[in-house]
Amino acid sequence: MNTNLPILPDIKNFQFLTSLIIRSDNGAIGQHLPPELGELKYLSTLELSGIKNLEDLPNDIEYLVGISSLTLQNIPNLSRIPDESFGKLTQLISLNFSDLPNISTIPTTINNFQQLNKFEITKTNITILNLKGLRSLYFLKITFNSLLETIEITNMNSLSSIDVRNNDELLTFNIQNSYYLQTLNIQSNKKLTSVNIVNVSCYSDAIRTIVDNSQLNTIELKNVSGLNIFEINSLVNLKSIVFDNLQNLFNVTIRFSPELQTISFINTSSMKYLDLSGCNLATFPESILKLESLINLVLTSNQLSTLPSTLITDLPNLKVLNLANNNFQGNIFQPALSNIRELYLSKNSLTSLYGIQEYKSLQRLELDYNNILLIPSEIINLSTKLQNLTINYNKLSYIPYEMTNMRSLSSFSATNNPITNDD
Incomplete structure (x- = not known):
């Protein structure tokens, strides 16, 4: 039945609805729904929308x-959902709370809903959302909740999609002991400072959309299996990120x-590619030296002036260094x-290539925009390797x-140098 007519007192007559x-x-319903609503024992779908005066749901x-x-x-004006009564709706599969500005808490009995597949909560005034053990939940949307400060998600066996966006007061997002995560979108939460993802099994690139959270300063990923790729950009206040026991991350x-300031790699033995461009690094992050499988390291647009003397011994598989x-x-x-095949050093202040002949594996070397005075004749020792x-x-x-x-050598360019003698 789809209605906006004032027939609710007689609703019990529709026993098989x-x-x-x-x-x-249009104001036809008062502050309370009639208790006769509870007599619709065959009801499987209930939608209440655009009801101006309603203040609560009946027990x-x-x-x-x-x-x-x-x-x-x-x-x-809805401000009360009876916790105990609500918790008895254990056959719920889909639950949507939207545009409920007077709802400040979600009934704790929501965690009784073991059949719940889909939960959307949008534009409420809740401050805490704590979801535990919803073993069938696979879709969760938490958006535009202007007072929400904390999200805790624990023990979810089927959760595959999480969308957390535009919660202006959100400070902390924690998820742990969850499985089969395919998509995690954490976006445009203005005050979010901490993201913790612990004991989660996910798809290879599930955690790729942590963007436009301008105050985010701490990220921890611990015991996250299945994750291959992690990428974030322009988190301008990020101070610390920890990767702990991510065996599939490369x-x-x-x-x-x-x-x-701090980037930690603990038990991340599969790492092959790392890009820390534009992070204002003045010292080489020591934890990088633990990544024995690393092949490609990109540290462009930082403030580095020295490299650790153990770089090649600690990173024996490193082939590309930018x-x-x-x-x-x-x-x-x-x-x-000596193991590097590609070395990119443009836009530094190098003046000399003395010892270049010892770079015995070098195939590509880029040195644009430096202050180099000469190419030593010993570069001929790289004649069987150097291509560019x-x-x-x-x-x-x-x-x-x-x-x-x-x-x-298949490609050589030395334009914009004061070359006067080809000898």
Whole structure:
């Protein structure tokens, strides 16, 4: 039955009613629904929407034991949902609370709903949301709750999609002991400071959308299985991030987080790719040296001026190192990074390539926008390996003749240098 007519006192006459939808009552319904609503024992769908005066739900809703879908939407004065009675609706599959500005708490008995698949809570004034043990819940949407400060999600066996957006006062998001997570979207929560994801099994790229949370300063991922890729950008207040026991993680990108102070890798043995571009790093993060499987390391647009002397011994599989736009000065690194195949050093302040012949695996070298005065003739020792060399915008006065014998060199560029002599 879809109605906005004032027939509710006689609703008990519709004993076999399975669906009741009341939208935009135009003031016909008062502050309370009649207790006779509880006599609709065959009701499976109940939607109450646009009811201006309604202040509470009757205790008699406990008799609607067969209801599987409940929607409460745009009821501006609704302030009470009877906790104990609500908790008896254990056959609920779909639950939607939307545009309920006077609802400040969610009944704690919601955690009784073991059949619940889908829960949406939008535009309420709740301050805490604590969901535990909803073993069938697979879709959760928490958006535009202007006073919500804390979200706790625990022991979810089937939860696959979580959408947490535009909760202006949200400070903390915690999820633990949950499985089969496919999508986690944490976006545009202005005051969010902490995200903790612990003991979660997820899809390979489930946690890719943590964006536009301008105050977020702490992220912890611990015992997160299945996650292969983690990527965040422009979290300008991020100070600490911890990856603890993520055995499947192989690709991490954290870009443009200029306040980053601590990044920890603990038991992340599969890491292959790490990008920390634009994080204002003045010192090389020590925890990177634990990533023995790392192949590609990108540290562009930071403030680095030195590398750890144990870089190659600690990272024996490192092949690509991108250090463009940092503060390296003087000679190219010694001891030589003998395992590196690709080295990117543009936009630094290097002046010398002394010892370049010791970079025996080097195939690509980019040195644009430095202050290099000459290419040493010993570079010929790389003739069987080096394929690409760019050294534009430096201070070269000549190109060594020996380079004509570099048979592997397929690309060489030295434009915008004060070259006067080809000898």
